[in-house]
Amino acid sequence: MDKLVIQGGMPLNGEVRISGAKNAALPILCAGLLTEQPLQLSSVPHLNDVTTMLRLLGHMGMKVIIDDHMNVELDASDIHTPEAPYEMVKTMRASILVLGPLLARFGRARVSLPGGCAIGSRPVDLHIKGLQAMGAEIHIEHGYIEAKADRLKGARIFTDLVTVTGTENLMMAATLAEGTTVIENAAREPEVVDLAECLIKMGARIEGAGTDVITIHGVEKLQGTAHPVVCDRIEAGTYLVAAAMAGGKVKLTNARADLLDAVIEKLREAGAEVEFDTNSITIQRTGALKAVNVRTAPHPAFPTDMQAQFMAMNTVAEGVASVIETIFENRFMHVQEMRRLGAEIEVEGHTAIVRGVPTLEGATVMATDLRASASLVLAGLVARGETTIERIYHIDRGYERIEEKLSQLGARIRRAH
Numbered sequence: 001m002d003k004l005v006i007q008g009g010m011p012l013n014g015e016v017r018i019s020g021a022k023n024a025a026l027p028i029l030c031a032g033l034l035t036e037q038p039l040q041l042s043s044v045p046h047l048n049d050v051t052t053m054l055r056l057l058g059h060m061g062m063k064v065i066i067d068d069h070m071n072v073e074l075d076a077s078d079i080h081t082p083e084a085p086y087e088m089v090k091t092m093r094a095s096i097l098v099l100g101p102l103l104a105r106f107g108r109a110r111v112s113l114p115g116g117c118a119i120g121s122r123p124v125d126l127h128i129k130g131l132q133a134m135g136a137e138i139h140i141e142h143g144y145i146e147a148k149a150d151r152l153k154g155a156r157i158f159t160d161l162v163t164v165t166g167t168e169n170l171m172m173a174a175t176l177a178e179g180t181t182v183i184e185n186a187a188r189e190p191e192v193v194d195l196a197e198c199l200i201k202m203g204a205r206i207e208g209a210g211t212d213v214i215t216i217h218g219v220e221k222l223q224g225t226a227h228p229v230v231c232d233r234i235e236a237g238t239y240l241v242a243a244a245m246a247g248g249k250v251k252l253t254n255a256r257a258d259l260l261d262a263v264i265e266k267l268r269e270a271g272a273e274v275e276f277d278t279n280s281i282t283i284q285r286t287g288a289l290k291a292v293n294v295r296t297a298p299h300p301a302f303p304t305d306m307q308a309q310f311m312a313m314n315t316v317a318e319g320v321a322s323v324i325e326t327i328f329e330n331r332f333m334h335v336q337e338m339r340r341l342g343a344e345i346e347v348e349g350h351t352a353i354v355r356g357v358p359t360l361e362g363a364t365v366m367a368t369d370l371r372a373s374a375s376l377v378l379a380g381l382v383a384r385g386e387t388t389i390e391r392i393y394h395i396d397r398g399y400e401r402i403e404e405k406l407s408q409l410g411a412r413i414r415r416a417h
């Protein structure tokens with residue numbers, strides 16, 4: 001199993017290009033199921049989750065052409081198996097995103113129920129309730145969601161929690177439904193907006209994406225289009241924190257500051273200087289790093305997918321900070337591993353109190369989920385001596401060539417087998 005080995009203590013300097021967003025690419029690949037015409041996608045990140053999704057779509061009968069630059073063409077003119085088997089869903093929860101499109105276009109779907117995962121139980125009841133409100137008949141049998149509908153009907157849907165993939169699934173299903181669907185308390189994440197922009201180019205009639213009320217007027221058919229996937233704000237945020245922790249000056253290209261307001265504000269509070277233009281962000285830290293309190297919440301508030309990275313930053317900052325996780329019940333798996341590096345963190349319920357220490361000490365640690373893995377890499381970059389991070393298959397789900405990108409900035413990091 002691959003590991004990452006880091007010699008800490010190097011500042012980061014230079015330029016790095018941010019990839020397309022995993023969490024936008026995955027739903028947009030599923031949107032390919034909504035039309036019999038080709039969907040051409042560019043800026044698709046080369047990640048294990050994308051490979052898993054393409055394998056899943058291929059299993060259904062989707063024809064996929066990929067070139068060396070990750071331009072992907074999808075052709076769903078011959079879908080013969082509208083099914084997502086357990087073996088594929090268990091490695092990637094985002095597989096649930098095939099449910100809405102399959103039901104809308106083919107009137108049936110069989111999708112394995114995703115299980116819980118390291119960060120929480122993560123039920124999909126709101127996806128199911130929303131589709132039922134649109135007239136789908138849904139039963140759970142032998143661990144599978146068995147769904148049928150003649151044609152989905154527009155409905156008014158209120159989700160009592162803000163759910164990102166739930167909003168995406170329902171929005172995709174509603175594009176081909178009869179009549180108008182209104183999703184209230186919809187997720188406002190930039191990835192929902194990117195999906196909506198792609199669907200609109202495919203002929204969907206969607207209003208309000210990016211607000212908490214999305215209205216979709218169903219149409220008979222969608223067509224093919226070309227769409228570049230939006231840049232990954234979480235990958236960008238992770239490199240910003242890396243630079244703030246390690247010191248130096250780093251410019252991110254293909255990065256949008258307008259998608260990272262809460263993160264940039266907190267980085268400035270921590271003592272970093274952040275500047276940006278429309279397509280790049282530059283960060284520099286010369287003074288002391290100060291501890292910052294963070295509390296996760298749905299967009300545009302501070303993202304849960306950046307919580308672990310800020311926890312890593314606080315471990316070496318001056319002062320004491322609280323890190324409150326409000327989205328997932330079990331997203332502090334990195335705490336135990338950071339303590340192995342010498343971090344001082346106390347957890348009580350959903351709150352972690354982090355007391356900054358002058359330096360972390362390198363050790364062997366284990367990655368437990370995607371962002372926890374990223375936070376351990378960040379800690380390793382500033383720890384004294386060598387840090388080895390095991391089980392990094394988690395990180396390969398969501399970070400493209402992380403060791404190459406960090407090496408390019410001057411970090412001493414290598415992959416070992």
Ligand SMILES: CC(=O)N[C@H]1[C@@H](OP(=O)(O)OP(=O)(O)OC[C@H]2O[C@@H](n3ccc(=O)[nH]c3=O)[C@H](O)[C@@H]2O)O[C@H](CO)[C@@H](O)[C@@H]1O
Nearest residue numbers: 023094122123124125126127161162163164165166327328
């Ligand atoms: C592929 C993708 O885009 N993943 C992102 C997506 O995950 P995902 O879409 O799975 O997360 P949700 O927004 O759905 O989850 C938010 C909260 O709602 C709960 N919930 C959700 C659906 C449901 O039917 N019932 C229910 O109770 C979840 O357990 C969680 O506590 O948004 C999360 C929150 O920003 C991010 O951390 C993930 O990176």
Ligand SMILES: C=C(OP(=O)(O)O)C(=O)O
Nearest residue numbers: 023093094305370371398
């Ligand atoms: C939790 C994440 O992803 P997923 O929803 O695919 O597990 C993430 O991107 O941090």
